[in-house]
Amino acid sequence: MRRIGILIILVTVLSSCKSEHPKDFLTFSGTIENSKDSVMTILGEGFKKSIKIAKDGSFNDTLHVPEAKLHNMFSPNNGKGIVFLKNGFHLKLTSKASSFFKSFKYIGDDEGADSNNLFVSRFNFGQTSGSVEGFMILEKEAFLNKVNYFRKGMDSISDLYSNANKTMVKDSDDQNENFFKKLEDNYDVMHAQILAQKISEEKLKKGNKAPDFSDYENYKGGTSSLSDFKGNYVYIDIWATWCKPCIAQIPYLKILEEEYKDKNISFVSISTDDDRRSNGSWEKARNKWTSMVKRKNLTGIQLWAGKDDARFSREYMIRSIPRFILIDPKGNIVDSNAKSPANPILKEILNTLPGI
Incomplete structure (x- = not known):
């Protein structure tokens, strides 16, 4: 009887020794074909891990994640992706650097592989939409x-x-x-x-009639309209006094204006300064425009859109400035999103215009 009791105790102890505790880590290995990087980084909430990539594209590491969830993967030259990590997983990945996340395939049919293959499949299917x-x-x-x-x-x-x-x-x-x-x-x-x-x-496609503008205040006096420039090419610069990228284009624009002063082209700068950036005052907006034209000694034809700014921006679909527009002598669009004065290609384009 005593022997049976000892045997029961022994079996119980051995069973306890064999029971596995939940793992607090996971393994992540695989190969990235033609990898362009020697390291990739995995980021999650409260988690960051850099994994070394060997010259043959293989990698193997152990990770400890705070919780089971999706994590971001970054490899500077290979690309970026997403991986579902959970302690206890043994993930084995194959992929190609040329298509990175799209080519992700996890080997096996366990929870780790199925979870990640499902996510990649859904991503690729979604891309076809x-x-x-x-x-x-x-x-x-x-x-x-x-x-x-x-x-x-x-x-x-x-x-x-x-x-x-x-x-x-x-x-x-x-x-x-x-x-x-x-x-x-x-x-x-x-x-x-x-x-x-x-x-x-x-x-706004090439060859269509350019949206008109009328009676914009001219810095030199009076008003000007697009129709005033019929017979000439018109290069329009849309800008504002508060726009630093616009100001950066001024020196290049001045050079163009000087080089093409005897050509059949008018350089028209239209300020979109409005009351919203002038404490609700159109007068202050106008003063900012006239002050900068004088201070920067701006050349070419300087106009102020004033209260017509909203309509003008809507007609030309202007969502950011500076913006440049090229119009032909008949008032038709050559390019509604033309190259900037700083871009050397602009001169090449201007020089090929017939009749300039």
């Missing part, structure tokens, strides 16, 4: 069909990786559904905006 604008420009029925196609596609990918981490899959599902729902909720507004933008872009 094109831009958000490509969705929103579609008519309603085609738009809804496309959204449902990608919604079902994302779901079907999950079925291929049954061992993937359930929490990660749910988070990914929720994010995808929120994205699709946001597209659907904002379709009407965004469709109208993108359609209007496409129409405006079409109007």
